Amino acid sequence: MALTRRSFLQITGAAGAGPVLASFGDVFRPAQPAPLAERTLITACGLCDSACGIRATVRDGVLRFLEGLPEDLQGRGHLCGKGAAGAALLYDPDRLKYPMKRTNPAKGLDEDPGWVRITWTEALDTIAARFQEVLDKHGPEALLFISRPSPDIWVRFLRAIGVVNRVDHIDVCYTADRVVQRYMIGGRTWCTDFDNSRYIVLFGWDLVARNKLVFTHGIVAAKEKGAKVVCFNPQYSITARFADEWHPIRPGSDLAVVLAMIHVILAENLFDRDFVTNYTNFPQYEAQIRQHFAQYTPEWAERESDIPAATIRRIAREFATIRPSVAPSYKKTLTANYANSGQFSQAVCILNILVGNIDRPGGPFFARTISIPGVDAIVPPPRYPTPRGRRVDGRDKLPFVQEDDSGLFSTLADGMLNRYPGMIRAAFINSYSLLSFPNPRRMEEALKTVPFVVVMDTLPADGTALADIVLPSTMYLESSDLVSRDRYAPRPQVVARQPVVSPMFEARSISFVAIELGKRLAPDYFKNPDGSWISTSAVLDERTRRAGLGASFAEFAARGIETRDQPFVPRTTFATPGGTGKCQIYVPQFAERGAEPLPTWKPRRDVPSAEYPYYYLTYIPAVHRRNSTENNAILHEMMPTNTAMINPALAAKLGVREGDLVRIRSRVGSIELPAHLTETLRPDCVLVAHGFGHRSRFLRLASGKGVRDGDVIPDWSVDEMLQAGDWFGSGAIMDAVVRIERVAV
Template structure:
């Protein structure tokens, strides 16, 4: 121990670790052979061909990837799910979450009927004392309660905390509330805002042509470990085809462990690495001149902008040798098609106060090598052009809502035009009643553990007069609710999906019910339409229904619900040759390396260097990293017995040498503490993580006692994440309004 302070020990270990990892090839040097798992040829998934099994086309509903599948049903029970081989997203395969999802359909803990709270007390561990009620009683009670609140406090006193949905959006607009809150500030707004400003005029592309990439450079994007089915399969195909994979990540993730080179970069410094790469590429004249000259604006500004961002400068910030930075920049330029994928919560996601700038720099790098809407790169949307909800169902004029929101999200130009709300500032607004009191919320698809500083969000929800939750399982949000409305599992429901996550050409997949509804549930569109009529907003929903909405959208692209639902494969496709985009939706019509949209909205038009908010200190000496286990989908799968058996809890993952010097052994119970809270987990010691980092996986610490499998296993890492005031968020001046999910430090000690 040598009398060193904790921060000194970490610093010494860090220097030794980086020297070993980068200097001697622990980072898996360039001569590495193709990983064995890539060489193994995939076998066809054996379907359930038992006599009498019925095949039902469906779309996996676990995540937003929307993989088309076939459900095999026998004796009125779903026996097996397999990927639809004709679906460009699924490619005949599902991920582990999809295969396991039958367990959730038959979970005995499911919410089975509408429930009403009888215990006025609320909080963690408090029994709601729910009683079963009818749908009529539930919806009448909700309508009366919401109308009373709106009449007394105004429409802004009601919040919709849920992903965007045309039915709930219309009800909210009819009522006149500005408070639509969803999760994207903790997910990907930092990336969305840059693609909107620099390339698309809309959102980021979700289709990556990885299998045709020759060089994949990942800034913490764990393609093989926690992303989508199609990302995993296509990355594996790229490796099998001879592509090189390089990963910058403070820990040896699943992707890093299978890469040709792992570079253990210091958290929050990826921007410096990217800026130095840009300098090398433009100064050595390595960029794709044909693509840049034809399809981009701002190369001269870029050349001037990067003059001071040398590899030597970046080495001091990132702790990665300058020669490594130069080598990667040259390889990236000389091995096209080269591509930097970025999914959601990787280094360019809303993790740090400089993450939007990293997303900006990554777009510049991809443009410099000609990998935007080109084979082997990011593919812009080719989804079918569905008609909009208001086009299909015209409505009376909506009232004009207040411009101020409870979370202050309207103060962020660009991103506030795209998404609805900020999870990082919501608790503050509710608790302080600034700019006004909010009294009620309709909540769907989230639990309290979805938010930064989750305990404070729990306190905020208990402050509300009235909380309604739409759910399948008895989550923590359910335990705080006044009324609970059960929805069907996706295997009990119908609908369709476009191939948003892998759409090389227009395609639609239908979902037909594979199971009868097992409980007294109702679909969301039906609930909202009925509620609207009971509240007195029926004129906004004249002729509106989920069934008509599905059919009208499909007819808008040249098919129909009847035609698609009778197709044995459940697929509609419009095969088109790939035609690269030559004009982009920006003011100049080109990819704007120097963004005029950002400049006009008061932001830096170029990704100038900016350090993350918080660095290690003597009191809090460790960077905090969050990961997500591949077997789980956020907080929705921990009660699944198969997923739970594979991944039952999380740990404080630490570098072995650092932990042992602190007297922490593998399996010891430890406290991880931040400035806002602490959690108790077991330590897991590994070699493949920087000595100055602690990693905890997301999705655990479920406190709802009604989740019989997941209850009390692991801890919620979100308890450690600071939330923000509106002023704090505004002062960061981040166009993506990211929640800075990892921009804080922690200490660790034995429990």
């Protein structure tokens, strides 16, 4: 800010101000009236997508304290450790603060980019010009957006410029689950009514530690009422400790156990006859179904999984007779995640159908939400261009995944380096770290081939070092939105996410970027009918009005939360493709396009060999969220680094003691980290926490701590994915096998 005569006079008029202070008129101004007293504001957490309600205490523009919102039915007045520590993320000294551009054209993690600050206008003008040049010369296929499909105004921008290649992390998370559930029960069940379940079977999902409070509260309530919890996991996880039974299953064989449970339930006719007869296509395909599952005996499954046949038989019988029962498959990363995850999702879905729990108390619920219109309903856009061009990740080869608009992190590097080398001419990475990719080293190589890279984020991510332009992003405590939650079906709620403080430094939202780039690249899509530019605040007010929440967003935000009490009516028609209105145990559409209509045993992709004799497992620690919180001062103190967790029996065999440095090597790479001996793991496994090994050089707390778990996990090509029969786009991030050696010091 230039020192104007006016501000100079004001400053010199202030008590006792002399020439020094006058010369800092760009820094100090006369004090405004006394600051506002302490106040509390309602907002919604944004660390994970369950978006718990928050009550924030703010004093003089500074966030002091976060606590759970008592009216919130998900958090039930609590926040998890990550949510409660949100202020440390808001106020992280390492936050990206101003738009910047690189001045050193040489890219690499060891190059100094020569960053200099630029204005937002220069940043947006530059990005728009470079994107326009790429669109003109190479077409929309040459633009890569590594970004979630939100918010809707951002999607509007992407659609307006005809983007073909938007890729997000959903394949390593839940694409298979979503695709499979759509075909089998007509939609994805986000929420599970644990509160009313009497028998809960978990495959890998460490839901107690994962701290999605809505689920944690539910399963604790169920157990208090006497529900039995059975946990299959190679690791004695927090949930395993909480459970009544822990079964240390062989990694990658969860599918075998589920297939055998289905075998028992069908063979002994223990299924819910009413549900299966009236609401599924079982009557039509009974013969095929019975014949198919006849092969998967518990004795067979024992050989694949190390779980005794008698145990599988008993659990299958209990699951089918102690109702309501449920086997939630929430997200692949949190349940078992192997190349056979698609078949696993199919099989788990059948298990739930057979006990008749779909959208019934104690089972998986379809979301009931308070409907909030999107931007396209409020300001209808001109017709969008049909996206034309090649999919860099090869998604078009997977018909079922192609229908589901996400993308494939696990095949993206292969697509950029081998399948269509040089096709991508510009990339925009919105809040994703290279750490999120299996084999991040290859993703680094792939990004280096892109002539122009924009990174927008709240904190330095490993991709930042390869960017040409960096944009500082707001985080959830600085944002406005209406958050319609879908995790608790019986009583849908909307929470106002309102900024509890002004954005730090020059952080701006992705919505702002969408509109500003939209004005420059696709202006017709960003105008109101009267010709003025679309404004996010006007759209938010209109969304609030049309959802019946209030006269304006500000009015609703003052009250903060809306609950709709409505009777819970279980669904009796199921919107599966084919139009029968029934759940599909046998999926004819899968058969028509080359996939298996019934889940079929497939081994994991990589199996132990003489060279790589051990299973490599990763997990996300309870105190961290993916790879975004390791620099959080509070959470860092709780867990600063990762280790190689191995069983003492394996350690003895390898000659490794507690704290010894070990090298873990797979067919794609190796990592070195200290051993931590623990009885809580099968002796044929090594377990490494995800989210560490940030390479951004000066990240105050997280850099240099631990290693990247992904460096030993193979990425793959879409052809390899098809060869493995992974029709539903699994990232196969648990499929690595490794060699473990003590590093001589």
